[in-house]
Amino acid sequence: MELKKILFLVFILLGISQAKSQSFAGLSIGVSNNDNHIETVWFQHQLTDRFSAGVQLRYSQIRYRFVDAIAITDGSTVFGGLVFGFKIKEAEKYRLNFNLTSSYRYLSNDENPDLAESTNGLELDPNILLDLKLSDAIKLHTGAMLRTAMQFGETPILDEQMPSAIVLAGISYSLNNHSIALRAYTGPMNGATGDSMKYFNQISIGYQFSFGKQSGPFSFFNF
């Protein structure tokens, strides 16, 4: 790598560290009517007062998912994606955020030999998320997730999942730099001319560690 490029990268890293902002690392486990179990790990960095960016990795064992819009009940998925967090408004007792998780999805079909052994796709999870402070340690989280998913490859299905009316609710407890949270999603889903999840339920429990200069009373929490 050229010296100029190395200096450029170092300069960027120095710039980020100059921001003296907060970073978050966490993991969660959950269960949904899509998956028997889901494990998620993430790292998020506060780039400015309003904007944060990070990465998220997820693995799941399938309960009921789709290959070419045909249901399968055995297999696994791996998601890798970028998470963007944007703070719209904040006051003493609440914070309003818009978060977008954009994930590449690899799905392995272990059940139906008539279908492709694996598929690739994209999942977009735009969230409007409201954090409400119940006490210094306890926060209530609620909002809407408009999940959108698509399958690529030989049989592209761009409307595999249309933005749906999914409600999320959660509660978190924070002590110093440590937070734990319980989060649930529920709501109807639609897409692929009806060959999709018709209703979505998910419950997860997560742990998050924050480091760096604290940027406010509210932690980033998106899983």
Add this chain to the structure above:
Amino acid sequence: MSTRTSISIIFLAFISVSGFSQDALHTMDRSIGFYFQPEYSAMFLNKHVGNAVGFGLGISSKNRKWDVGIRYYGRSGPINLHDDYLLELPEGETYKGSSTITLGADHGYLGLEVAYTIRLKNERIAIRIPVSFGQLGAGFYLRGEDRYTPDGARTSVWEDRLQGGTDAGFGLCSEFGAQLLYQVSGKNEHIHVMLGATYLNTYGYESFLGGTDFYNNKIRASTGFRFSF
């Protein structure tokens, strides 16, 4: 200065902002507000009380009297498991060896919402009058094991075939109602519980088993929360 250098400088200036000031947080409280209302609804249909889940979401005027946003909810099949519809197939036609199949029904609504809120003398209580107009989609679908088709084709292919291509339909829908809002805690003005009743009409919706009055001229009762600031 090259474009790359300019972008780099802008990017570095952007990420180097370290102003996590708390002072500015209290200055926006009387600006445009925000509301989010997750709700459960019981829909009083012809032969069934349907369960529906969804939300209203949008912005509020500076005086917090007017809301403008979207309303999005659905009466999904898996939360209406005992709402069965029998379909008698034409003479000589069968599906997995049966001439009668049991179908589930579902529905979704997405519309624009405008609401006016009247705060009563007791400041913890308010009456909200929402009006909404948008699109409704609804249909009938194969359930359970019947979703695994005999030839491995997509379920929707068989649903079209068995119901003559009219298994689902779309139409316009209007809603008008009233909601009672009660502030849960005197110390927190941002959380209310909500009880509501809504009258809905559909325009142009028709499907194979649904008829034109399946969702038309109906009432739904709803309960949920209102989170607002």
